[in-house]
Amino acid sequence: MIKPIMKDRFVLRQASTPATADDLQTACDLRDTLAAHAGSCVGMAANMIGVLKRIIVFDDNGTTRTMLNPEIVEASGPFEAEEGCLSLDGVRTATRYRTIKVRFQDEQLREHTKSYRGWTAQIIQHEVDHCNGVLI
Numbered sequence: 001m002i003k004p005i006m007k008d009r010f011v012l013r014q015a016s017t018p019a020t021a022d023d024l025q026t027a028c029d030l031r032d033t034l035a036a037h038a039g040s041c042v043g044m045a046a047n048m049i050g051v052l053k054r055i056i057v058f059d060d061n062g063t064t065r066t067m068l069n070p071e072i073v074e075a076s077g078p079f080e081a082e083e084g085c086l087s088l089d090g091v092r093t094a095t096r097y098r099t100i101k102v103r104f105q106d107e108q109l110r111e112h113t114k115s116y117r118g119w120t121a122q123i124i125q126h127e128v129d130h131c132n133g134v135l136i
Contacts, residue, residue, distance in 0.1 A: 001029050002029075004049070005033075005037075005048060005049070005086050006050045007088070009088075012133070013133045013135060014047065015052075015131070016054045016055075016130075016131045016132075017052060017054065018069050019053040019055045019068040019069055019105075023046075026046050026051045026053055027057070030045075030056075031066065034057050034058075034064065038059075041086045043056065043057065043124070043126060044056065044057055044058075044127065045127045045131050048130060054068065054069045055067070056124070056127035056128065058124060060116075060120050066107055067104035067105070068104060068109070069105050070102050070103070070124065070127070070131065071103045071128075072100050072128055073101050073102065074100065075097035075101075075125075076097055078095055078096070078098075081093070081094055083122075083126055085136050096122045096125050098118065098121065099121060100124060101116075102116065102128075
């Protein structure tokens with residue numbers, strides 16, 4: 001189900017709690033909401049629809065991916081990026097990394113560790129910041 005976009009900075013500044021099997025509907029809602037905003041958004045975290053759970057969805061070169069409880073465990077190649085956000089007006093500068101390694105669970109709650117580079121890595125970093133209550 002497509003959900004409204006959260007714009008309340010107080011909510012967006014809250015760190016999210018771990019996701020469980022009980023939160024799989026939120027993952028589905030997040031995918032639907034991202035699809036509805038595909039023209040202006042390439043990734044979303046659950047707090048962007050008002051749910052404080054560690055769930056992100058993002059475009060991975062044309063395929064929508066879902067991560068529960070993502071954690072960046074390695075990063076290299078720092079650079080400065082300008083980013084916008086569907087939840088916040090304007091553009092801000094953020095330090096990002098060209099290559100990251102992420103530990104996460106899929107929707108079957110199986111653990112994975114995977115490396116990402118470039119644009120996809122940048123999207124994931126932005127969404128993990130949301131999970132951590134960092135305003136971008």
